[in-house]
Amino acid sequence: MSESLGFGQCSKIEKSDISHVWEKVTVPLGERSYDILIGPGLLLEVPSRLKEVYDGPGPFVITDSNVRDFIGEDFIRFLRDEGFKDAKILSFEAGERSKNIETVIKLARELVNIGADRTSLLLALGGGVVGDICGFLASIYMRGIPFIQLPTTLLAQVDSSVGGKTGVDIPEGKNLIGTFAQPRAVYADIGTLTSLSQAEIRNGISEIVKYGMIKDEGLFTLLEEKWWDVLNLEPHVTASVVKRSCEIKAEVVSKDEREGGYRRILNFGHTIGHAVEAASNYTIPHGEAVAMGMVAVGKISVGRSLLSKKAYQRLVELLNRFGLPVDIPKEIRPEEVLLNIKKDKKVKRGKVNFVLSKGIGETVIVDDVTDEEVLRAI
Numbered sequence: 001m002s003e004s005l006g007f008g009q010c011s012k013i014e015k016s017d018i019s020h021v022w023e024k025v026t027v028p029l030g031e032r033s034y035d036i037l038i039g040p041g042l043l044l045e046v047p048s049r050l051k052e053v054y055d056g057p058g059p060f061v062i063t064d065s066n067v068r069d070f071i072g073e074d075f076i077r078f079l080r081d082e083g084f085k086d087a088k089i090l091s092f093e094a095g096e097r098s099k100n101i102e103t104v105i106k107l108a109r110e111l112v113n114i115g116a117d118r119t120s121l122l123l124a125l126g127g128g129v130v131g132d133i134c135g136f137l138a139s140i141y142m143r144g145i146p147f148i149q150l151p152t153t154l155l156a157q158v159d160s161s162v163g164g165k166t167g168v169d170i171p172e173g174k175n176l177i178g179t180f181a182q183p184r185a186v187y188a189d190i191g192t193l194t195s196l197s198q199a200e201i202r203n204g205i206s207e208i209v210k211y212g213m214i215k216d217e218g219l220f221t222l223l224e225e226k227w228w229d230v231l232n233l234e235p236h237v238t239a240s241v242v243k244r245s246c247e248i249k250a251e252v253v254s255k256d257e258r259e260g261g262y263r264r265i266l267n268f269g270h271t272i273g274h275a276v277e278a279a280s281n282y283t284i285p286h287g288e289a290v291a292m293g294m295v296a297v298g299k300i301s302v303g304r305s306l307l308s309k310k311a312y313q314r315l316v317e318l319l320n321r322f323g324l325p326v327d328i329p330k331e332i333r334p335e336e337v338l339l340n341i342k343k344d345k346k347v348k349r350g351k352v353n354f355v356l357s358k359g360i361g362e363t364v365i366v367d368d369v370t371d372e373e374v375l376r377a378i
């Protein structure tokens with residue numbers, strides 16, 4: 001197998017008819033660096049690019065039951081047409097409930113039974129659940145084999161496929177078992193997003209708003225100006241916001257791969273968001289909970305005179321435009337949210353880190369937010 005599965009040297013991208021809307025971002029991590037390619041129609045290109053660098057068993061596509069029906073079977077055909085006669089697809093029931101160790105073990109056993117060895121390659125075709133499961137499986141199967149991310153939800157394209165966090169849930173909490181394992185490449189085919197529900201699109205948009213808030217007022221302004229195109233997945237606008245989001249995530253991850261400190265800025269809105277999600281028994285979707293969380297930390301930031309009321313209002317208006325909620329529903333008890341915040345796995349020595357906003361595009365991490373400030377904000 002070639003050392004570079006990132007296909008970084010491949011020049012076909014320039015030759016393709018649709019390459020003018022393809023974008024490339026590199027995640028600079030030394031010898032584990034990889035490229036993220038973004039654009040419509042990329043999935044069609046994957047088999048031929050793979051052919052140039054991979055001649056091991058399979059490859060083995062890991063996906064969920066929905067994506068298998070939507071795209072999975074076609075994708076296997078593309079692989080076989082390109083000469084990968086042994087390409088196989090393994091799937092599990094779609095949904096967060098499948099993100100557990102039992103699914104990983106079941107997939108590992110299936111891999112053994114169909115002949116996957118230490119030289120095999122896994123392809124994660126799907127949303128964040130598939131990416132997290134496949135990445136985790138790849139990182140432990142026969143002590144680690146390579147994998148490529150082929151994200152098919154907006155959330156996976158702007159967030160979960162990049163950065164190398166993998167893992168599964170246990171009854172005690174989400175993502176409590178996992179590894180850091182970087183993919184060899186990411187192919188974000190924005191054409192696959194057209195079958196997503198509006199709710200799934202909004203889930204991803206919430207994370208894009210987050211990137212604007214933490215790092216890039218230009219991205220935030222673009223979202224304000226082109227919100228309609230973003231919601232309707234206009235290809236050029238989609239490619240450019242996915243690219244900018246990946247650039248920001250790549251930059252943060254390359255400076256702090258294992259979340260020693262700086263990477264925490266990616267948790268903007270998530271500390272309260274996760275607590276709200278859990279308090280709702282996961283009936284509130286992740287993106288909506290993060291939107292509520294961003295507004296709540298926005299309020300705390302205004303209360304500390306870090307963020308202007310005008311900037312806070314821009315955040316609220318932008319989320320409204322996207323149909324994302326800004327208020328935590330009355331049924332959610334603030335005391336329970338507070339309790340969940342303190343149970344978060346990121347709490348260190350009893351101190352909760354909060355990412356506050358110092359203006360659109362700027363953050364500060366503090367650990368002295370009081371219970372009263374949180375309760376007032378939620």
Ligand SMILES: NC(=O)c1ccc[n+]([C@@H]2O[C@H](COP(=O)([O-])OP(=O)(O)OC[C@H]3O[C@@H](n4cnc5c(N)ncnc54)[C@H](O)[C@@H]3O)[C@@H](O)[C@H]2O)c1
Nearest residue numbers: 066067094127128129130152153155156160165192195196
């Ligand atoms: N590893 C990370 O850094 C990271 C970051 C953020 C979130 N996550 C994880 O990501 C997961 C959430 O990801 P998600 O929102 O993509 O959820 P998901 O993977 O469950 O996908 C959402 C739904 O969309 C379906 N779907 C996928 N692609 C589709 C398509 N093109 N058309 C129609 N339907 C499609 C899926 O089958 C599923 O039903 C959570 O488990 C979360 O913990 C991980």
